[in-house]
């Protein structure tokens with residue numbers, strides 16, 4: 001882990017993408033226990049055909065969610081990854097979280113495979129809207145509509161929609177000297193397949209079991225993410241001793 005080289009890719013909490021089980025947890029709760037739950041079953045609230053028929057359950061969730069993410073601050077791990085990017089040591093973050101906390105922490109190159117609320121678009125004409133617009137529009141009408149009359153949908157990937165940026169994510173992983181997999185059990189595809197593209201070292205930092213077999217140049221750390229990365233940050237600053245790898 002101390003071998004942070006020229007370029008470093010971070011694949012963050014929950015690795016990269018996920019299947020239905022991961023999505024359910026992700027959308028239902030977000031990564032933070034403080035985030036709201038959807039009022040209805042995620043399978044219908046976040047289903048694209050249900051949304052087109054009746055967007056209100058999703059927008060009820062969205063109003064709660066937008067209020068909550070405004071109150072939540074990025075964690076140490078979010079800020080650490082943003083700092084590494086500013087220093088030119090991190091090339092990209094791949095995440096399946098939809099909370100935009102990486103962007104809030106200052107990360108610039110974020111591949112959000114499940115999309116996020118950073119942008120929204122009209123389902124009719126494709127016009128783009130930013131997060132600030134959504135924050136207003138979601139509270140001005142039960143479901144925001146475009147001037148053309150079309151329904152607006154945040155660029156969050158719903159059930160029934162393809163995940164985003166997987167090829168781009170795989171290319172970043174393949175080009176990385178070091179892949180960090182942070183806070184992910186790597187149990188669910190397509191998230192789980194990304195480390196197989198790695199050509200450099202892979203360091204997995206996660207509390208609990210991880211669905212990635214041991215292999216050459218693979219290192220596993222069973223630790224609480226923020227605490228462990230704080231130790232790593234101290235080492236990078238030239239103090240402290242290297243935290244253990246297994």
Ligand SMILES: [Zn+2]
Pocket residue numbers: 122123124125126127146147148149150
């Ligand atoms: Zn439109």
